[in-house]
Amino acid sequence: MDLIICFIDDSPFEHDLVRQEITPAAPYLTFVQAYTFEEAMKRIGREIPVLFLLDLWGPDETVKNPSMMPKDELEKRLSEFKTLDAVYHGLEEFRGDRANEYLKRLFAIVDSWRNLFEEVCGRVGQNRKYGLANLSRARKHFPGVPAVFYTRKSLISDAVAIFRAGADGLFIKPTGPNDFSTRRLTREYAPKLILELAAVVDKQIGLLEKNEASYLTDGRAKKGEWEALLKAWRRLKIS
Known part of the structure; x- marks a missing residue:
């Protein structure tokens, strides 16, 4: 068998x-x-x-008119994401769990990419x-x-x-x-x-x-x- x-x-x-x-x-x-x-x-x-x-x-x-997000729209969305400067700003003076704060700030960027990726996928019908x-x-x-x-x-x-x-x-x-x-x-x-x-x-x-x-x-x-x-x-x- x-x-x-x-x-x-x-x-x-x-x-x-x-x-x-x-x-x-x-x-x-x-x-x-x-x-x-x-x-x-x-x-x-x-x-x-x-x-x-x-x-x-x-x-x-069920997505009737799948389409790619235009490049200029994607660039605009990306420009609104937090930057590495925002991750490191004031980190040395941060009082508390600095490592956890550092990861939280980094993850905020990752999460922005994740949400945008899901939106882009939805528009192309995936x-x-x-x-x-x-x-x-x-x-x-x-x-x-x-x-x-x-x-x-x-x-x-x-x-x-x-x-x-x-x-x-x-x-x-x-x-x-x-x-x-x-x-x-x-x-x-x-x-x-x-x-x-x-x-x-x-x-x-x-x-x-x-x-x-x-x-x-x-x-x-x-x-x-x-x-x-x-x-x-x-x-x-x-x-």
Whole structure:
């Protein structure tokens, strides 16, 4: 029985990274890749994946006229941000926890960038609705299968949202200054990522067995197939 990880992402580049840089680190796993949950269902057929690996940010079709923020508007917004002078002004004379005050001032700049980034993403029609919708569908059709997010652009507000939605984990895509570096970093991270994903599967299987439950749902598999999946997973762990 194939041990399937279902990867759903809207980006061709991310799919190529998984195909070229991550799957070679796990030849014993089968990666089923899709751009939408509907496509994933067709590719999976009647199989049961051991894990969903989901991108978070993607296109929001409710944004009717997506557009980039004009450069002059972006420059104006950036000019309103606090500067490093504001961070260091009076810091030496500050009475109290100086280190904490320093970090608070720096974070005010980071937070300004974060809020602006979310606004810009919203205008171009990108947000976390894509990933959360895929998580909801995965939970509906495969309630026993763990689902984690694998994302590059996510912010702290995204982390709060995905855990409230019941995700089983969050993993950050390695990012370099260019595509070549990102590809190299992804390849280097792949073995660690595979081990961490396996730990998520192990934990879920342990919980299911403890509660005498299984991944079975939607009439997709019979009891014997669940047992075969368990056997295949244990054989993998032993090897």
